[in-house]
Each structure stands twice: as structure tokens, then as C-alpha cells.
Amino acid sequence: MSPHYLEIFVIGLALTLLMADAFFPAREKRVIAWIGASGLAIVFGLLFVVDPAALPPDTIAPYYSADPHALFFKGLALIATIFVLLLGCDFMPVLRRGINGADNDRKGGVAESFILPLFACAGMMWMASATDLIFLFLSLELVTISFYVLVASMRRQVGSLEAGVKYLLLGALSTGMLVYGITWVFGATGMTKMSQLAVAVPGMTDNIAALTFGSMLVLAALAFKVGLFPFHSWIPDVYQGAPTPVTAFLAVASKAAAVLVLARFLDPFLNNPEIAAKLIPVLGVISGATLLFGNLGALGQYNFKRLMAYSSIAHAGFLLLGILGRDFTLVSFYLGAYVCMTLAAFFAISIVRRSVGRDDLSAFNGLARRNPALAFTLVVSAASLAGVPLTAGFIGKFGVLMGAVNAGYWPLVAVAVPAAAVGFYYYFKIVRHMFWEKPDDLEPLPVGRLSTTALALLTAGTLVLGFYPRLLERAIQDAPIVPIPAATANTADTP
Template sequence: MDTKIGIVDLLLVSPALAIFFASLFPIGIKAFRNNKEMALLPTLIWSFMGIAAAMIITISTLGLETTAFSGALIFDGISSWSNLVVLMITAFALLLAKENLATSSHQFAEFVFLTMNATLGMLLLTWSNDLIVTFIAIEIMSLCLYMLIALSREERLSKEAAFKYFILGSFASAVFLYGIAFLFGVGGTTYLNELSKLAPDLMGTNRLFVVGVVLTLAGFFFKVGLVPFHAWSPDVYEGSPTPVTGYMAAGVKVVTFAAILRFVGIRFFNGERSEDLITLIQWVAVGSMLLGNIAAIMQDNLKRMLAYSSISHSGYALVGIIAAGVGHNSLL
């Protein structure tokens, strides 16, 4: 395998580089000015310049299907369109943060830095063709979100929400990594395209491979708040600043479902145990739709209602992934 990094590889990931360097400027200025921040508007404009550059580069690669970094990253329609949506969500979150007292008047440079780097993790997640890269991307995104939640001036609620999210998120990451270990132990690779070739046979002959698939999916399901991994959502959404709540409710779900679609694909629905896997995912979707909608009706807090609504919508999105896999399997 060729492990050399070429100029083409760097050009393909240039949207992430643009986001990263744009995030450094406001917090760098603050560091060199004795902890004195730039004005809000210049900080926002600089951030938008980085987002605009990333969007222009992403639009220019629409229709391109290729890989980079020895196949660890893949660039296709799923990644391009997901990234465009995430970049727009990031722009709206920063714009909303400027007008929100919980974020605009308190460490705005740090807020911009963490939001932009969470977006960097999201971009990397949509590109990932390697489960190790997927894990790293999820951790970059999650660590930034933990700190974003804790930045709010609403000290008690935000700190409590950040702590809950961190503890449960760490547990979910351990489960996800455990699943990757099973998949690597059985398949001998963490590359999704290679696992996809092995999946039809291993799904019917190797129980450890099935366990790995289930544990890895559990890690993904936690990030989008699907039942029964949803308990963190209401408290975290309620305790987070409003811009962060909106950013999490939209951005995290877009990229995580893109990653789920890339992970599950169509090959895991083939094999003797595919029906069991489909049934399991169906029950997760049904449970999420029912619990999310019923619980949302009983809420008197807008953010908690948004959290339960988000759970139900995750269930709807999961139905689409199930239908795509079953439909392709029927054609075969």
C-alpha cells in the first residue's frame, strides 16, 4: 500500500484545512493581545471567510469519486453534499451565537475555535473509509462539543450537561472501539470497502463479526440519540446554549447518518443473519419514533421538546437506511 502523502491528498482535504486555519486566527489574536478578544463582527467575518472557502472547494469537487491518504478517505456524493449542509449549519450557528448573550459576551473566540474544529471533525467523519479514522473524527467532534456545552454562562445547567455528555459519550466511544476491535479481529482490516467485500460471508458464518457490527452501530446510534441510547439528549439539549443546541441537533445528525450509511451500506444486509440485523435496526427505529413523539408532547421546555423531536426524526432517518438496504437486497 502506498503511504506517501501527495499534493492531491492535501487538495482534497483543503476544506478541512480552510476551516482549521480560520479557527486559529481569532483565538490567536486573543492570545497575543493579553486575553483581549477581537470585536465580534471581525471574528465572525473571518470565520465566514473560512467557511466560504471550504464551501467553494467542496462545490468544485461535486461529482468527483476518488480516495486519498491510501484509501483512508473517500470523496463522493455522500461526503460532498453532507459537507455542504454541515458548513451551512456551522455558519448559521455562528451567526446565532453572535446574537446570543450566553455565547457572544463570553469567550466568543473560544466558541468560534471549538465550533470550527467540531465542524472539522464532521467533515472528516463524512470522508472516512477507515473505522480508525471514523473513531478519531467522532472524538474530535465530541471533545469540541463537550467544551462548547460547558462554555455557557448558565453555569449549573451547562456544566451538568457537559459532564453527563462527557461520561456517557466516553462509554459510547468505548463500545464503538470495542466493536471495531471485533471487526478487525475477524476481518483483518478496518477499511470499510474491504469489510464490505467480506460482510456477506462473515455475517452468516462468524458470530463475532455480527457482534462487532452491532457494537459499532451502537456507538453510532448514541451520537444521533436513537433509542435506547437517547437518555443524554434532553438534559444536554436543555443545558446547552441555544446556538449549540441547534448545531448539535442538525450538524451531528447529518454527518453521523452519512457515516452510518457508509458503514452499513448494502453488504451487511446479505447473509444468513441479515434478517436479524434488519429486525434489530427496525425496532430501534420504531422505538425512537414512538418514544420521541410521545415524550415530546409532554414537555413544557422548548429545548427538551426539541431533543425528543430530534430522537423521533433520527428514527425516521434510520427507516430510510433500512429501506435502502432491504430494497437492494431484494433486487439481488
Template structure:
């Protein structure tokens, strides 16, 4: 058995669940959900034991697939977020089924498995063709997931917007790939790095191709100015799908960005200076255009959407900073560390939001009023989530931002650092505004909310992970520095 077998098995399981539900419509959604979760958990267990080297892959896939440290990390990351999203979907199933035509949720359990396969293939891509095929597998599946709640006008609107803008970004991405191929004569990341190190390569053509390619990927990771779809799509999509978009889709986009930038910014590249400057400008704009509008949001879901944009900006600034000798981490390593800390705090936030919707509450900040009296335990866990997203010390979110800030300072990027600090300060305002509402009870009716033991256990585990990573991050940092977290492109 190889890693590729596990990835293919997940996709086959997803298709099988769709067929089972189609030919046996009376099967319970709980059976489908538990089967999907069991399959993803089994894949994670098997992934831990199979060989993690390219030689173990089938011969026909070896030229297009790589298993370096970066790929291994993101494959594990994809499996973990998929398991959490499937469980959240099962937990919110009674609420979600009210917005479907027939009450069925088969696609909500099968498509995340197919998305996971696409994200895992994307993490190992050696060339732009493999990136494109894997990316479209993920994106097309998300088109269906975003518009899944067909009785909700918000979900249908979100699906149409995501489809139209997604198709546009795909066209830009393909155009960038074509120009990059025309300028370098290759689509492999290794070949692009070598071609760009050759002074004979047309700088204008290469720079235009790189710009178009980064624009296409910028849509996928919600980078400014390609971020305007995020608030409406995140608000309209079912909560588990929003969580998947915020964490899983972002991670998939950034692993591709990491590999592309390793090629564009390789030693001797004729476009390195321009690409790095572009990253700094886009990253600075993204953190500001994510954080500042979030201060005026009244919907927690839209607030988290703008927050997701801001976090994408921090990740772009990390990529622009490149290596930091202080932490012994490459730019890809800092991005991986940031995403690893981003996963538990974001999923915990959407978990709390989803459970509240399942209890009949809305998504406005006012709906969080008195949550500490309704359910003190959930309020405490949500507080930990939002405090970590804001970057409060002794939480995982603080260290992720700290790595980015110090990396910018070490390289003297003071303008970008100023933008990042302003965005972080704004984050404290809008996150703690929600926390304050949870502990306000004056003049409100506070009926008791009930959550399952499983929900409390998963939420508690996520909160514990946030605190442990915030106090003792060395194990995670050790995983990311045990081998260079870079692509096979030589610097």
C-alpha cells in the same frame, strides 16, 4: 488546492483564532466571529471549485480518503450548517457572554471550525480507524461547547452528562471495532463487505461486532435506547450549540452509519437479515420514544430535543428500507434528502428561540404566547419551521417523511410504518401546540420584540428554502441521483 487542503485550513483557522484571543485578549468578539464566518464562507466557495476526485488529494491521504457523491454532499452540508451556527452565535453573543466567566466567546467561534473539519473528514472515511479519529475530534470539541456557559448550572450539568455518556459510547464503539476487525480481519468498509460475503466468516462474532458498533454510533445519532442524554444536554447547552448538535452532529453520525450499513448489508452478507431487523426495531422505538414524551413538554428546547430523537428514528427507518425504485434513490440518498430538508427547518426553529432569548425571554411555551403580536414576521417564520417539522404538506418536512413512509410500505414493513405514522400524528399535536401559543394574546402582556435586519433576512431565507423544497424538490433530488449516493462498497 484539494478538498483536503480546505479541511485542514479550517482546523488551522480554528486553532489560530484561539491563539489570537489568548495573546490579544482585548480583541472584540465581533471580529473573531466575522473572521470565522468569512473563513467558512471562503471554504465553501473554494470547495465548489476544487476537483472532487480522489486523484486530486495528497498521496499520503488517498488510501484513507474517498470523494464519492455521498462524501461531497455531506462536506457541503457540514460547511453550510457551520456557517449558520457561527452566525447564530454572533447574533446571540450579547446574551451568551453573560454566562461566561470573562465574557469571552473565542471557543464558540473557533471550535465549530474544528468540528466542521472533523465532520468533513468523517464523510470521506474509508475505514473504521479514520471514522474513530474524526468522530473523536468532533465529540471532544462538543464536550467543551456544551459546557461553555460556565455560569449556568444547566450547561455544566449538560456538559458532565455528555462527557460521561460520550466516553461510555466511545468505549462501546471501540469494542465493536475490535470485534469487527477480529471477525473480518480488516477495518476498511470494502474489506468488511467482502469478508461478510464469505460463508466461512464467523456469523456470531461478526454480528456481535456489528451490534456493538451500531450501539456506539446509536449514541451519536440519539437512537433509542441510547437517547436519554439528549433532552438534558440540548436544554443545558447554549442555543447555537444545540442547533449544531441537532443538525451537524446527527448528519456526521448518519454518514458513518450509511457507510457501515452498506458494508453490513452488502449482497451475500451473512448478517444482513439480523442487522436489518435490528434497524427496523430500533428505528420504530426511536420515533415513538421521541414523539410521545414530546407531547408533555413545556419547554420548547426540550420539545425540540425529543423532536430530534424522533427524526433520528425516521432516518434509521430510511436506512432499514434500503433502495426504493420509486424515487430512484438509495437508502443513503433518502437519508441525505431528509437531512437537507431537516437543516433549514431546524436551524430556523433554534434561530427563533435564540433571538427570543437575546430579547430577554425564556424557553417555555408560555413565553411564545403573543409572539404574533410582538413580531408578526418572526411568528410567521417560526410557524413555517414548526409546520415543516410536523410534516405539513407543501413544506420540506412533508416530503422527507413521505419518502420514508413509502419506502417502508414498498417493502411491507407495516409494523414500522404504523409506529412512524403514530409518531407523525403526535408531532402535529406538540408542534401546533407551540404555534397556537404564538397566536394567542388573550390576557397577556405583549411588548414589541425587535430583531436585526440580518436576523430577519437569514430567517426569511431559511423559510423560503423550506417552502421551495416542499413545492419543487427536483433540483435537490437531481443532485442526489446524478450519481449513486452510496459508498464504494459494491452491492
């Protein structure tokens, strides 16, 4: 089976559910999330049977690659979306209160919260495969536009609306920079296909300024999506205002797809010594500044979602460090670990938010007594996010740091290690609230069966990957980050 059927299947699923919701208004919207999640699980299974050689050579293969990196990130996007749908199921009472028209008992409204993530998921799968700049732009826009709607969907809460407007305005700016950058790259080379750029750019000596300018603009646009330093300012407000499942989706899946795209795009430019001489210092400064801003900014936070926002900025700094180290398998592992631990944290937030009604850190006071199991999962997740040994997060951070050491970026390592140490303080602030702070009430906090299963899976993933990283490493194959077909088709653009 050709890999491009995967996305077609996801889009088909999304459209079917959209129609089903319109014509057979189910009394229980949970059904939609369930069908969506099981459909995505089937697509995840299909990932293992697709045959990359079966891509239609003329219409698809020039723009779409199914290399090991693409398949790995498709898997990440699918897993993240499945968990986000389940999280949405659990979060439904809060969604109902926030979405216009969804409040009077089961009459509609929330279905789109489960269907739009499917479209975004297809977009992220396309992003993972995009080896053509135009194709990349379109898939990125599909993801972004789905997110604009999702972020603002709880319109009756001012926070969500404010987050939506901020995300829309800054997102539009970054889109503009992306297109402008692509234009400069196309103007200097006459190419939009990454496989052609990977061959041509490393040896180019003409128009270096234009190429550098174009690559910096695209870097700026993608830095916005990943949440890197000068373009990180939207993250805390948007993460805090958006509905929790959407925040989790933004933090995990959107970031992962953008990181792969960033690595893919930058690779040819980093292979050109003249451009790399300008690009690497910039990337180094961005990475170091992101690490500092993320970790120091998180110190003073008292809202859990805002804390996670700063934490996600800090992790973006580590991811860029991994890209600079030029060993993308380390970045892939880091992201695999990041997906597990971050999703677990967001599940915990959503459970507490639902029953306590707030997502401040003080809402977690005494959680260890109210629900010891939930407190344990949150401890594991926080430990992994901080990078305590024997958790997945430690292996990820250690790998990325070693990669940077091997590549000789000592000043960056000197910034990254203290930054990671600072991380221990604010992640363990969560633990302190759960174990040592006096709770307002001591009622046991119930957790649904669905959340219990999901949390158990994610926590197990975090721990198992910490003890036995080979499990994930086997899925990550070392392949060139920009796949170059054996015979690059001659497609000169003559009319």
C-alpha cells in the same frame, strides 16, 4: 484541487483565529465569528471545484473518500456551522453571562464559542469522508471532544454544567463501545478499511457471531450520537442545558454526520444475508421505538428546547427508517430539509430567549402580535418539522416512508404514520402559544439584521424545497454508499 485541502483550510482558519484572539484581543468578538463564517463560505464554494481524482493515492485515498455522499455531507456540515456561528453572534449577550470571564465587557471569553465549532466542523467533514474505521474513530472523537467543551462552556449556569457532565460520561461510554466494536470487526476480518469490508463481509460465512457482535456494538455507539432509542436518554437534558447555538449544532450537524457514518458502516453487514437476518429486526425495533419515544415524549413538554430534543429523537427514527429502506438519497434529502427547518426554529428560540429571558413555550405567548414576521417563520418551521405538505419536511418524510413501503417494512410504516400524526399536535402547540395565548407584554420584539437575513434564508429554503425539491435532489447523486476504488490497493499489513 484535492478534496482533502478543504479540511486543512478549515483547521488552518480555526488555528489562525485562535492565535488572532490570543495575540490581538479584538474589542469586538463578533469579528471572529464573521471571519469564521466567511472562511467557511469560501470552503463551501471550493466544494464545487474540488477534483476527487486528485487525492494522494498512498497516504490519503485509502482512508478518505470524496464520493458524492461525502461532498454533500461536507456541504451540510459547512452550512450548519456557518449558521451556528451567526446564531452565536446573535446569542452573545447570553453567552457572556454564562461563560466565566466573559462578563466584564468585551475582555475575552466568548471567542472560543466561535472557534471550537470550526474544529468540530472539520471533524464532521472528515467523518463524512472517512472510509477507514480508525480514521472514522479519530474524526468522531474530534467532533465529540469539541462538543464536550461547547456544551459545558456556559459554566456559570448549572444547566450547562450538568449537560456537559452527562454528555461527557455517556459519550465516553459510547466511545468505549465504538472502539470495542471496531476491535471485534477487525478481529473477525483483519480489515479496517470500509472499501475492503464492503467487498469481503457480504460473502463471509466464518465468525458470523463475532461480526454481528462487532457491528451491533458500533451500531450502539452511533445510535448514541444520532439519538436512537435505547441511547436517547441524554438528549433532552443536554439539549436543554447547552447554550442554544450549541444545541442547534448538536441537533443538526452532529446528527447528519453520524447518520452518514451509520449508513456507511452498516451497508456491508446488511449485504451479508446471515448478519442481515439478525441486524434488520434490531434496526426495525430501534427505529419503531425511537419514533414512539420521540413523538410521545414530546407531547408533555413545555420547554421549547426540550421539545426540540424530543423532536430530534423522532426525526432520528425517520432517518433510521430511511437507512433501512436502503435508498440513501432519501435520507440525504431528509437531512437537507431537517437542517433548514431546525436551524430556523433555533434562531427563533435564541431571539426569544434573548429578549424574554426564558425558553419555555410560554415565552412565545403572543409572538404573532409582538413580531408577526418571526411568528410566520416559526409557523413555517413547525409545519415543516411536522410534515405539512408543500414544505421541505413533508417531502422528506414522504420519501422516507415510501422507501420503507417499497422495501416492505409494513409494520414500521404502521408505527411511523401515527407517530408523524402525533407530531402535528406538539408542533402546533407552538403555533397555539404564538397566536392564541395571552402575552405578558405587547412590546414589539426586535430582531437584528443578521438574524432577519438568516431566518429569511432558512425559511425560504424550507418553502422552496417543499415546492421544488429538485433543487436539492440535483445535489444528491445516487452513488454506492461505500465507495470502492476500481483497483483496491493491495496493502497487506505485513511488518
